[in-house]
Amino acid sequence: MEKRTTCPFCIPFGDDIVAKNGLCYARWDRFPVSKGHLLLMPFRHTPDYFSLTDEEKQAMTDLIEECRQILTENFRPDGYNIGYNIGEAAGQTVMHCHCHLIPRYRGDTDNPRGGVRRVVAGKHYKNPMRRIQSDERVRYSSEPGTEPEEG
Numbered sequence: 001m002e003k004r005t006t007c008p009f010c011i012p013f014g015d016d017i018v019a020k021n022g023l024c025y026a027r028w029d030r031f032p033v034s035k036g037h038l039l040l041m042p043f044r045h046t047p048d049y050f051s052l053t054d055e056e057k058q059a060m061t062d063l064i065e066e067c068r069q070i071l072t073e074n075f076r077p078d079g080y081n082i083g084y085n086i087g088e089a090a091g092q093t094v095m096h097c098h099c100h101l102i103p104r105y106r107g108d109t110d111n112p113r114g115g116v117r118r119v120v121a122g123k124h125y126k127n128p129m130r131r132i133q134s135d136e137r138v139r140y141s142s143e144p145g146t147e148p149e150e151g
Helices: 054-075 115-119
Strands: 017-020 024-028 038-042 079-084 099-104
Touching: 017 054, 024 054, 038 054, 054 079, 054 099, 079 115
Parallel strands: none
Antiparallel strands: 017 024, 024 038, 038 099, 079 099
16 A cells, blocks of 8 residues: 555645545546546545445445535536546556546537446447347356356
8 A cells, every 4th residue: 555645645635625524535636537527535545445444435425426416516517427446457546545426528529328338448339239148148257367258
C-alpha cells in the first residue's frame, strides 16, 4: 500500500470536497472524461472496493445517490456510468479505492451501446440484443489459473 503522505486521495483539500459523509467523500476528477465527472472514495486508505468494510460500502452507495442529485441539478446529464477500476490490469493507477461517477450526455460518443462492456476493445457483442445460445456459453473450471472452455 502507498504511504498516506504520497497518496493523492488520503488528505483532501477542503475546497476539493463536493460532498461527504462520515466515511467517504467526493471530489471532481482532475482528468474528467465528461463535464461533472466525480471521484468518490473512503477517507480511510484502502486499496479497492473489495477491501471496504460493509459500512464503507453503504457510505459509498449513499454518496453515489447524493452526488447523482448534485450532477442532475447542475449538469442535467442524460445517463451515468458508475465504476471501480480494481488492480493495475483493470486500469487502476491510484491504489486508494475510488469510484468514478461519470455523467453521460447524448452525442458524447458515436455509439454508446454496450456501455462498460466496451472497456475491453473488441470483446463486446456486435449485436448486444442477440441472446447467447446455451451452446455458446462459456464453462468455467473451478481450478485456479485454468482458461475458460468454449462450448
